[in-house]
């Protein structure tokens with residue numbers, strides 16, 4: 001019962017957020033994200049692309065970009081989101097070339113460059129996987145205000161709690177808006193298109 | 198103006214594609230009855246290459262007079278299989294093993310679907326590819342151990358399957 005009530009209130013909450021968002025799309029009222037109220041996100045970094053080449057914060061700046069944080073040992077949220085992004089980029093066609101799209105691992109220990117290289121083959125080739133030295137990756141995640149936490153399972157296995165929201169940043173690295181997990185494709189594509197203006 | 202004219206066309210195309218996919222649904226496994234239980238819409242999200250984990254989903258309906266509990270999952274192609282609760286809380290994905298399994302109250306259905314509770318297959322030793330099907334052993338407190346086929350589906354097909362019907 002309590003769970004049901006929790007769920008229903010959740011539904012009301014998301015419906016409210018949804019209508020607020022639609023309102024912001026039609027008007028000039030931009031709904032701010034409480035956690036990430038504007039401002040520049042991310043510090044300087046040098047990490048590794050899934051193809052083995054180095055990548056730095058400078059490579060991300062200069063064009064609007066979308067960043068998703070996750071890990072390859074994720075059963076659903078990460079692959080689903082990356083599959084969705086793939087269909088959105090497909091829908092945007094060549095316009096998608098004007099947006100940088102990045103997938104930064106929250107599990108650099110297991111997500112080596114080799115694993116990430118193979119993993120990314122399942123998605124749009126414009127999505128760049130990023131991994132690297134554990135401490136450096138974690139520092140970068142923190143600079144993007146990403147929540148990530150190792151959770152132990154039995155037999156020494158572990159999983160990661162992590163931010164499942166896609167960040168949309170402008171060419172200066174300023175947070176503009178986000179796309180939530182499970183958000184419908186039309187709004188997601190509309191949000192990506194807004195970045196091109 | 199242009200966009201307005203395009204929308205009906207797009208919707209029709211989408212509708213047609215959906216109908217074609219559903220008519221041609223070779224991927225949907227027929228609902229199966231095991232005692233008082235009906236198992237339907239079983240599927241695994243075909244994971245990306247190199248992924249060592251996969252999520253399984255299904256709908257369990259309990260037509261009995263007693264509550265039923267799914268206590269364990271087993272899959273020969275994985276080192277370990279568990280029942281996991283998952284939720285997105287404040288934009289953060291959290292996943293935890295359900296030590297006591299999932300209870301399906303008498304006369305009710307429980308839907309395991311993306312974004313929520315799932316069967317978690319870990320340490321995969323076989324490639325779970327779209328188009329293939331895999332037998333999973335499910336252990337229930339009353340009905341006992343049953344084997345259910347789980348076709349591996351792409352994200353798009355899985356979404357259609359979950360939408361279709363109940």
Ligand SMILES: [Cu+2]
Nearest residue numbers: 075281292317
């Ligand atoms: Cu899981």
